[in-house]
Amino acid sequence: MDPIHSTSTFTEIVNEEVIYQNPLLFLKIWEMSSDTPQFGPPTPWRWHSHMQVEFLVVIEGQLGIQTKHDYTVMAPGDVMVLGSSQPHRTYKHSADALRQIVFQIDLKQHFDLSTMPYLHCFSELTHPLEQFNELFQSNDAVKQAAYNLIMQIYEESQSRKIGYELAISAAVKNLLLLMLRNDNRDFSALVEDSGISRVRPALDFIDEHLSERISVEDMCSVLNLSYHYFIKYFKKVMGISFVDYVNYKRIKKAERLLLTGDLSIMEVSFEVGILNMAQFYKLFKRHNQCSPKEFKQRMRSQSGLTPLLAQAD
Template sequence: MPMNPALSPTNLNLTEEIRNEKVVYQNPLLFLKIWEIKHDVPHFGTPDPWSWHWHKQVEFLVVTQGQLAIQTKDAYTILEAGDVMLLGSSQPHRTHKYAEEPLHQIVFQIDLTQHFDLSSLAYLHLFSELTHSLEPFNALLRSNDTVRTGAYQLIRQIYEESQSRQIGYELAIVAAIKHLLLLLLRNDTRDLAGLTEDSGISRLRPALDYIDEHLTERITVEDVCRILNLSYHYFIKYFKKVMGLSFIDYVNYKRIKKAERLLLTGDLSIMEISYEAGIQNMAQFYKLFKRYNQCSPKEFKQRLRDQTEIQDEQLMTQEVE
């Protein structure tokens, strides 16, 4: 699973719109969609246009044959047969067939947060992405052969059960999903012991939804307090306890994530992006963006352009060899 954070394909198009892909669940009660894609023709490389997309569901990519290239805002990765990659909720990405040989892959999209009951609710926030990124699990999948093989087999099992639809297939799928979550959790080298208390996110859900729907507008603590029918002081303390960061920091985080998606499209000025993300003060926007990305919005955009030149050089070297 080679990965280079400074690498991207040659036709990186920063003017592409990022499509919000609406996932239609194959079984609404299981909150998932899983299918196999086969590219058996010799043609490979980046399509034109090569479009970005995102969806609110988490996505697992499993390669069963050939090579798949995937680009996110942070890295360009080549997946080979047996590899598994996890894409977080709302993470912009795009893929293409990387080599001439046939490419077979399984795409598994799922709302992980729906697969926790009262007995396992204490672990919900470790997979909800509201307080913890899912990216460390990719490092685990890359470095641990046992975890990668286990995840690969479980996702193939989920796919096969969804296709056969034998009696009890729903139970088999739910069991495999829980086994997959347990596999990731048990093998994570981070200290998660202190992060397993009931996070209370379900109680905050109306507030979190309100924030998502009104990011371009002015959002106040008082607005959200009225939705939850909580006092100002209780709410700010409760929010910090549950989310691990203050209400203001959470809103700013969501706004910068939206700005990142808009920067990938390239058809808005940085000022317009700032306004679209709900930040009217440009100085504040630059300050917040640099806090979360360690670079300015302009540098963020330039980094994507620079990736194109690096990939051009690598492909030219391969042709010479």
């Protein structure tokens, strides 16, 4: 099958529920394999997402993967990370047998009081995790080390020897440390007591009321803080202003709604609490460098994927 010319109709995004293998470790890791000669995007080639971060490791064969921004063909030894709730879809890229490790994890659950100041270094808001893929692609030593750590986590989860929980927790922290210390971005300004637990009720309130008007006064009431103190404190903790955070969450929800294909652009705008269409277009383009209509067309068709496929081959 020729992946460039194969057809793939998109109907909906599957919001996948991840059942943890060990609820206290907040992760699921397993091997997927295919020995069949068939390859190329299936029909339909469905998108899916989940709240957990996902690492992909290819042991054998080639894996094609499309995300919101990119298309990649992974080869043996390659590692890729996908951020929380990021839509993606994969397929077997060659006739060779394919073996891969899929590692899904709720990263924030692996931060305790002593390591909480580093949580922002892996924030989807200020430092998208996909940017770490540039590190894996440019630094073979880091890629190999990440590969080995993920394989160690997989082997420990399979063996379940005494103390395997300690071994997995240590490997997860070593994986985060590896990424942190080898990344080119300056994280020093983020490494301080974040106070994330203090604003958690406000973040939950925002998630639950995105389709409504959300004001600073609402947040002050939830957290029992004064107006000016909340504004300063929220930005210090989250790294961005309250207004920018709410807009970010609205646009992320809009992206998911556009991917379902069920609502018009105006309906999506209203559903995420933006009643001014001009404002919705402006915010959406700021986050995606394209209009909502262009985003929907790009994600639902092969037209935007074909040039990337050609470059990858």
